[in-house]
Amino acid sequence: MTSLGVPEIEAGWALFLDLDGTLLDIAPRPDAVVVPAGLTGALAGAAARLGGALAVVSGRARATVDALLAPLTLPGGFGHGAELRDAAGRLGEPGAVPAPPPHWARALEAFAATRPGLLLECKPHGLALHYRAAPDHAAAARAAMAALAAEAARDFELLPAHMAFEIRPRVATKARAVAALMAAPPFRGRRPVFVGDDVTDEDGMAEARRRGGFGLHVGRDFAGDPAEVRAWLARAADARMTEAPLAQS
Numbered sequence: 177m178t179s180l181g182v183p184e185i186e187a188g189w190a191l192f193l194d195l196d197g198t199l200l201d202i203a204p205r206p207d208a209v210v211v212p213a214g215l216t217g218a219l220a221g222a223a224a225r226l227g228g229a230l231a232v233v234s235g236r237a238r239a240t241v242d243a244l245l246a247p248l249t250l251p252g253g254f255g256h257g258a259e260l261r262d263a264a265g266r267l268g269e270p271g272a273v274p275a276p277p278p279h280w281a282r283a284l285e286a287f288a289a290t291r292p293g294l295l296l297e298c299k300p301h302g303l304a305l306h307y308r309a310a311p312d313h314a315a316a317a318r319a320a321m322a323a324l325a326a327e328a329a330r331d332f333e334l335l336p337a338h339m340a341f342e343i344r345p346r347v348a349t350k351a352r353a354v355a356a357l358m359a360a361p362p363f364r365g366r367r368p369v370f371v372g373d374d375v376t377d378e379d380g381m382a383e384a385r386r387r388g389g390f391g392l393h394v395g396r397d398f399a400g401d402p403a404e405v406r407a408w409l410a411r412a413a414d415a416r417m418t419e420a421p422l423a424q425s
């Protein structure tokens with residue numbers, strides 16, 4: 177048990193890790209995050225201890241996560257679960273999740289261009305309109321995003337995020353990523369543990385609980401500090417973990 181009362185990582189777990197606000201400190205802009213020295217080594221070491229059952233489950237696009245965590249290409253769910261990659265590096269079925277109509281990005285580019293500080297992030301399966309540098313535009317940003325999402329409300333939804341609004345496909349959830357990965361080795365048969373900080377992580381935590389695991393919340397369990405999560409992983413990478421028998425996969 178850590179000094180914060182969190183169990184140390186056990187060999188029989190399958191670990192699902194959110195990125196922003198969990199592994200990485202929140203930064204003023206999405207492209208300003210800093211990947212601390214030692215993080216990729218800790219992830220690789222912890223993954224090895226877990227027999228490869230360690231995944232990143234992020235709202236960011238797969239390509240962005242890979243660039244941030246290079247040289248690692250971890251299994252996971254990206255774009256909130258829209259893009260999947262298993263432990264063998266196989267990608268999810270193309271076309272399984274819708275992409276936003278191209279005119280939405282064009283409309284939001286034009287909208288943001290007249291409101292300094294707003295930042296549009298285009299992802300393969302979603303859009304994020306960031307207002308961290310322009311909080312006065314939050315209400316207008318929400319209205320603009322809501323109007324677009326309403327054009328295809330059966331397939332897309334508006335998502336409030338950290339100082340941003342996102343449009344994401346309804347099927348793209350972190351629960352989808354957990355369920356898909358838990359269906360096959362090296363995840364299958366392990367106890368899923370989802371670590372996150374945000375409302376979108378609740379889906380992943382609920383799926384972990386549904387499968388006999390649990391969720392850890394950065395705010396509640398790691399004193400709100402991603403450095404505590406990183407230290408927890410580093411200890412798992414360094415230390416010999418408690419060997420727990422695995423269920424048959």
Ligand SMILES: O=P(O)(O)OC[C@H]1O[C@H](O[C@H]2O[C@H](CO)[C@@H](O)[C@H](O)[C@H]2O)[C@H](O)[C@@H](O)[C@@H]1O
Nearest residue numbers: 195196202203204205206234235236338339340
């Ligand atoms: O699921 P996550 O890995 O937590 O990703 C959620 C979103 O994170 C990014 O935006 C957030 O982090 C930025 C960097 O700290 C911050 O500037 C921004 O205000 C936050 O909303 C990312 O840009 C999004 O695509 C992710 O969906």
